[in-house]
Every structure is written in C-alpha cells, then in structure tokens.
Amino acid sequence: RKEVEQDPGPFNVPEGATVAFNCTYSNSASQSFFWYRQDCRKEPKLLMSVYSSGNEDGRFTAQLNRASQYISLLIRDSKLSDSATYLCVVNSPPGGYNKLIFGAGTRLAVHP
Amino acid sequence: DAGVTQSPTHLIKTRGQQVTLRCSPKSGHDTVSWYQQALGQGPQFIFQYYEEEERQRGNFPDRFSGHQFPNYSSELNVNALLLGDSALYLCASSLVLAGGNEQFFGPGTRLTVL
Secondary structure (H helix, E strand, O other), rough: OOEEOOOOOEEEOOOOEEEEEEEEEEEOOOOEEOOOOOOOOOEEEEEEEEEOOOOOOOOOEOOOOOOHHHHHEOOOOHHHHHHHEEEEEEEOOOOOOOEEEEEEOOEEEEEO | OOOOOOOEEEEOOOOOOEEEEEEOOOOHHHOEEEEEEEOOOOOEEEEEEOOOEEEEOOOOOEEEEEEEEEOEEEEEOOOOOOOOEEEEEEEEEOOHHHHHOOOOOOOOEEEOOO
16 A cells, blocks of 8 residues: 555646545654645645645645545635646654655646 | 755666766755656655765665765765666755755756666
C-alpha cells in the first residue's frame, strides 16, 4: 500500500465548477499535511497547509480527518488558471526531520 | 531574494556514467532535501542534508550520494546510471528553526539516461 494515495485523475471540469480532491495516508504518526500544486514541467509549489480545524484560502478549502487519515481539497469557482496537478503531501513520523511523502498527484483540467 | 536554484537544467547521459547535480538553497535556509520525480509520479524523497551531514535517507541505493557545503549548497551524485534513473531531480530547501515543514523547491534538473 502506498503511503499517500490520491484520487486518480484527470478531472476535466468547466470554468466555475466546484471540484474536490481526496487523499488518504497510511502512517497515523504523520504530523503535518499539505497540498502542493505542480504546473506542467515545473516544480511543486506549496498551495496550502492543512489543519485539523480545516482551513480556507480564498476559493480553496482544505480539511483533515486524523481518525480516518483522510485529507481533502475543495476548489470553488474553478478558473482556467487552476489547471495543474495537485499533490497531497504528508511529513514523516516524529524524528523524520520533515521528510515529505508525496502522493502521485491528481491532474485538473479546467475548460472554458 | 533568490529562490532555490539548480544546475544544470537538462542533462543527457548514457548508462554506466556518473552525474553530479547542484543546488543552491533559498537565502537564509540551512537544510536541503533531494527528490526524484519520475514521469506521472509524485516526487520521492532521496535524502536530506543539514549541517553538512546526511540526516535522513529514503529508499534509494548507495549509487545515490550527496554532499552539503559550508555555504549550505548541495550536490547529488549518481553513479553507474541506469535507464530507470531518468527523471526530474528536485532540490528543496527549508529552515530548521522555522520548523522545516515548508520546503521551497527549485526548478529541477531533468536527467535523461540513454
């Protein structure tokens, strides 16, 4: 079983749609959780951290359920510029010096 | 404020050769992590350097080695290249005192092994 598993893509949605990505992680000792965005042939960039209380940044909302070891990302009012691969990321267990474990990514394509 | 830089941008090698990739961390950062990203996959952790020491390593063979210099820059060396080593190699920097969680990635080096 992979340490971080994500919805297989791609997601093809029209502009203005709401889209949700799901992710599960296997190590219950993981402490920090993130969503990164990666554009084609570019480096990953931090989109947002994910907190147990849930957090929102504009059109983006992230949720964490530690009991289910489940992370989600909701994008509202999709824009063409949201087209990218979204990577679910967790850090390694305590003492892991912040080794990041990435999911394989889910590709989003927003069309006019 | 200079971000993370990597060189070279692209590299083509043949099987059995050796390669050295270079990374300069974001200004003020002291920790460098290296990742390998195969096509269609997420980045996989290779190792991390802090205070010129390798302090954690992922599931990669000894053919992969690294170094960190006093100015915090880092090198990744891969010996006896295999076709399967073809990938995007990413360097990420962070700051221990800031918790180290937020890692900033460089643009990567795209390695092709023929």
